[in-house]
Structure formats: C-alpha cells, structure tokens
Amino acid sequence: MQIQPIQNEYEKEIVDLILNIQQKEFNVPVTLEDQPDLLDIENFYFKPGGIFLGAFINDKLVGTIALVKFNPEAGAIRKMFVKKEYRGKEFNIAQQLLEQLINYSEENGIKNLYLGTVTILQAALRFYEKNNFITIPKEALPSDFPLMKPDNVFCQLTLKPTK
Structure with missing residues (x-):
C-alpha cells in the first residue's frame, strides 16, 4: 500500500469512492452538490495549508483522508473513507491515513484537530476514540470550524506540534 x-x-476516483460509501453503504443523504470541495481539492484543501491523502493498492484508490486548515492552529479532518473490502486491522489503512495526517498537522503547527x-x-466513532479523540458538544467547536450539514457528532484531538 502507498499513501x-x-x-x-484523481477527482473521478475520489468522487466514486466517497459517494458510493456515503450514499449506497450508509444511506447518508449527501450529494456531490453538497460537497463542492471534491471538485476543487487544490483550492479547498491545499491552498489554505491542508492536505488530501489517498491510499493506493495496486494503483487503485482504496482510501482517503483530508485536512482543512481553518485557522493557523486548527484543522478539520474530512473525507476519511476506506473501501469496505480494505477496512480492518488486516490492511490497517484507516490507521495509516490518520497517522500521516496527524504527522502532517504536527509538522505544520496545528495544535488541535476536529471532526x-x-x-x-x-x-x-470507535476508531477515533481509540486514537484519543474526545467527543465534544457542537457548542465547543471553534466558531470558524467548517460545519457539514449531516454531521451531528463532533470530536477533538490535541496535538503536540513539532515546530
């Protein structure tokens, strides 16, 4: 596997992976129109200082995770998706994606991650708890946190920046 x-x-592969999981697997009422970030990854994620990572097996996109840097010391985790057949401890893709995103965040001065x-x-939710995220009420989110309409559970992790 390569991250x-x-x-x-990779827009087509990203959209296919994410929408299939959201709509078909979990019946989350969200469309591509609700997620314009997927059609402008460079400007939405990279330009403000975030990142969008893809996990590949045999050159096929099997997982994603993204970071929206919404202020100098905080980022929001978005688009954490792994194809059903590649989930679990055997492949450990979600864990590796999260660890790379955390490393990137720490190296870039981010002190808090939210999702x-x-x-x-x-x-x-169990995965994030296992990785030391704590559940917080919506009111505890920073005022500039980029809310997504369907979200109703929020988590936070305090980092140790390396800079």
Missing part, C-alpha cells in the same frame, strides 16, 4: 497527497487529477461525523458511523 500520497492527491489532487484534482464531525454522523451517529450511524459507529465504527468510525
């Missing part, structure tokens, strides 16, 4: 930063050249998700994604 690397990806941009708009929003939906209650139906219980495995995702």
Whole structure:
C-alpha cells in the first residue's frame, strides 16, 4: 500500500469512492452538490495549508483522508473513507491515513484537530476514540470550524506540534 497527497487529477476516483460509501453503504443523504470541495481539492484543501491523502493498492484508490486548515492552529479532518473490502486491522489503512495526517498537522503547527461525523458511523466513532479523540458538544467547536450539514457528532484531538 502507498499513501500520497492527491489532487484534482484523481477527482473521478475520489468522487466514486466517497459517494458510493456515503450514499449506497450508509444511506447518508449527501450529494456531490453538497460537497463542492471534491471538485476543487487544490483550492479547498491545499491552498489554505491542508492536505488530501489517498491510499493506493495496486494503483487503485482504496482510501482517503483530508485536512482543512481553518485557522493557523486548527484543522478539520474530512473525507476519511476506506473501501469496505480494505477496512480492518488486516490492511490497517484507516490507521495509516490518520497517522500521516496527524504527522502532517504536527509538522505544520496545528495544535488541535476536529471532526464531525454522523451517529450511524459507529465504527468510525470507535476508531477515533481509540486514537484519543474526545467527543465534544457542537457548542465547543471553534466558531470558524467548517460545519457539514449531516454531521451531528463532533470530536477533538490535541496535538503536540513539532515546530
């Protein structure tokens, strides 16, 4: 498996992977129109100081994770998705994606990571808890946190920046 930063050249693969998981697997009522960031990865993620990572097996995109840097010391985790057949400890893709994103965040002066998700994604919530994220009320989010409409559970992780 290989993890690397990806941009708009992988747009079709990214959209296919994410929408299939959101809509078909978990019935989350979200469309591509609700996620314009997927069609402008460079400007939405990279330009403000974030990153969009893809996990590849045999040159096929099997997982994603992204960081929106929404202020100098805080970032939001977005687009954490792994194809069903590549989930779990055997491949460890989600863990490796998260670790690379955390390393990138620490190296770039981010002190806090936040994320929003939906209650139906219980495995995702357990995964974040296992990685020391704490659940916080929506009111505890920074005022500039980029909210996504379907999200109803929020988590936070304090980092130790390396700079």
